[in-house]
Amino acid sequence: MMYDLIIKGGNVVFIEGVKKADIGITDGKIAAIAEVLEADSLQTIDAEGQYVMPGMIDTHVHICEPGRTVWEGFETGTKALAAGGTTSYVDMPLNALPATINRNSLLLKKETAIGKNYIDYAFYGGLIPSNLDKLTELSEEGVVAFKCFMSSCGSDIPEDFTNVDDYTLYMGMKKLAELGHMLSIHAENAIVTDRMAEEMIKNGKLTAADYVASRPIIAEVDAVKRALYFAEKTGCKLHFVHISSAEAVEVIEQAKQEGQDVTLESCPHYFTITTEEFEKIGPVAKCSPPLRDKEEQEKLWQKLIEGKLDMLTSDHSPCPPEMKKSASNNMFEVWGGVTGCQNNVDLMFDEAVLKRNVSVADFVRMISYNPSKRFHLSAKGEIAISKDADIILLDPNQSYVVKKEDLYYRHQHSPYIGRKINCRVTKTLVRGNVVFDVNQGIVGDPIGKLVTYKQKLECAAF
Template sequence: MKYDLIIKEGNVVFRDDVKKVDIAIKNGKISAIAETIEGEADQIVNASGQYVMPGMIDTHVHICEPGRTEWEGFVTGTKALAAGGTTSYVDMPLNALPATVDRKSLQLKRDVAKGKNYVDYAFYGGLVPGNLDQLEELSDEGVVAYKCFMATCGSDMPDDFTNVDDYTLYTGMKRLAELGHMLSIHAENALITDRMAESMLAKGKTTAADYVASRPVFTEVDAVKRALFLAKETGCKLHFVHISTEKAVEEIIKARNEGQDVTVESCPHYFTITTAQFEELGPVAKCSPPLRDEVEQAKLWNKLIEGKIDMLTSDHSPCPPEMKYSATNNIFEVWGGITGCQNNVDLMFDEAVLKRNVPVADFVRMISYNPAQRFHLPMKGEIAVTKDADIILVDPNQSYVVQKEDLYYRHQHSPYIGRKINCRVTKTFVRGNLVFDVNQGIVGEPVGEFVAYNKKAKATAQ
């Protein structure tokens, strides 16, 4: 048989182990896996000395198109994802305008996204006050999950995303349980964090440390526990996004052990940047929940090493520079979001696998297999025959320093600029198409396809 592509002699990472084998690809699918594949191919890639892994599935990305394309768009955002080793992503229902909270707004986003993505993509629907009757139509249009904020969010702009009240949260959970869908939650106690911020500002406290102090650990844990209780009452499946604390992870795992259907993600910045470093880096490192101190970060690392973190995601949340740098030096006034999706895989591979000896198969489950399973992307997430050929090569012997000019974001700011990373994504294939090469950069035109979730729990590419 003649193949489109053969990847030879790489250390291929499967769900449970690593083997030195060849992979053959035809018509966008993995066609054969063997110790040696001798067939003809249009292209042969020698991956000797490199890890061959399923591409990352980043289930927490904010592409701000339409409506805020000056923040980030599908073209620039997915170039960065591809360069960072991500082959599929799920776009959040904010910060685009209008927010993705009904059929009309989702169809608009789908229309705008067509032909602009370098990697495959799926969409979230939002749960906000006033859209309870639109949840089913979002399901009909193929969203893979729903998102809500227990923390305060939004702006004065028409059609922007807003946080839930308790009634919307409870009733929304009931309806999503009936639809068989999952709700992802930003869990922070809005009333306490808002009032603590007001108190800080009244006292003239405006530093990074003050901001972190206004969103203490217990405000995340409290929101997690309340959401778990409501989910238990309603039977709703839950996923907690960007969890930053050990205690919150423990509450989630406890609920799972007691029978609740719940998963947890965290993000590279919670493992690699501390509160003290936030103070040095400044606004570029502001996010919510906030970055924690060294002690709390070490506890979170322990949870990851123990296998208690189901997924790693970027929470890529870009904005123009002028929204990050306040003339008053008041950290509370600047946009809270980390621009970081281009360094997801290599940064965490360095920190987890190379420095802390996390098994590479465990790492791949966190970035690929678990997200594919949880978000109903059955053709993705692992190296296996018939699966989509979404494959990345990672060289553990290359190192590089993150440089501003190498970033594909619309706005080239990131807390990782100047950081040395001791491995490198060298190639990214989406359904067998080379979209990134470390020497060539982004390759070709956008090939990304929309992936919808259907009610039979299967994904269909369109």
């Protein structure tokens, strides 16, 4: 049989474990898997000594086009994602202008994205106080999930994103339950964090440590509990984004055990940068929820090792460098968001698999399989016959140091610059097409396709 491509001799990561195998690819799909494929192909990739894994599905990415393309656009953002081993992503409804909060803004987003993405993509719809009557039309246009903020966010700019109040959260959950959609939540108590920030600033406490202290774990846990209660009463499916504390993980785990349809994610920066390191690195490491101290970070690692984290995502939230500066050295004034999606896979593989003995199969569940199931990306997420050939090669014996000049972001700043990573993504394939090669860089033109979800109540609970 003739294949378009055969990936030969790699350590292939399946859901059940790792086996050495060849993979045959035809028309962008995985067509054959065997210990040895005795067949012809137009192209062969030698994967000897490398892991062959499904590409990461990053379900938490902020591409700021249209409206704030100067922060990050589809082209630069997806180059970075591809170089980091991500083959699909879900774009958040902010920080573009207009925010993705109604049919017209989503259609504009779709149109703007055409021909610019190097990897496949899907879109979130937003839930804000003014768009409860727009949720149905966003669903009709194929968003894969909805997103809201319980913490304060947004600006005075028309059509920017804003946080929900309790009425909007409750009524929004009722409507999304009817539509069969999931709501992803940034969970922090806005009253607590806003008032604590005011007090810090009033008293001249403006350092990184002061910023962290203004967003305590209690604010995250309280918001998680409130959202879970609303979801229990409405029947809404929930997903908690960028969880930063072990206590919040346990609250969510308890809700799962009691039968609620809920999942959670966390991000590399919560596992690799502490509050103390934040003070040394500076504003490029500011995010919300904030980074935690070493003791809390170790507790979060334990929850990951115990299998209580469903997904790893980047929360790639880029901005121009001037937004990461403050003339008065006021950490509260600088933009809160980490530019980091190019180092999702290698950084966490190094830290989780190589250093802490998390199984490669469990790692792949967090970066690929679980996101594909939860976000209805049914053609993706695993190495299996008929699935999209979204595949990455990772060399566990190749180390490198993250350098500014190697980053594909529109603005080349990252808290990981200067960090040594003890493995490396060497190839990224999207539907059988090589889009990144460690020696060649980005390969070819943008080939990313939009993935939509339009079938009400199609999928069972996670």
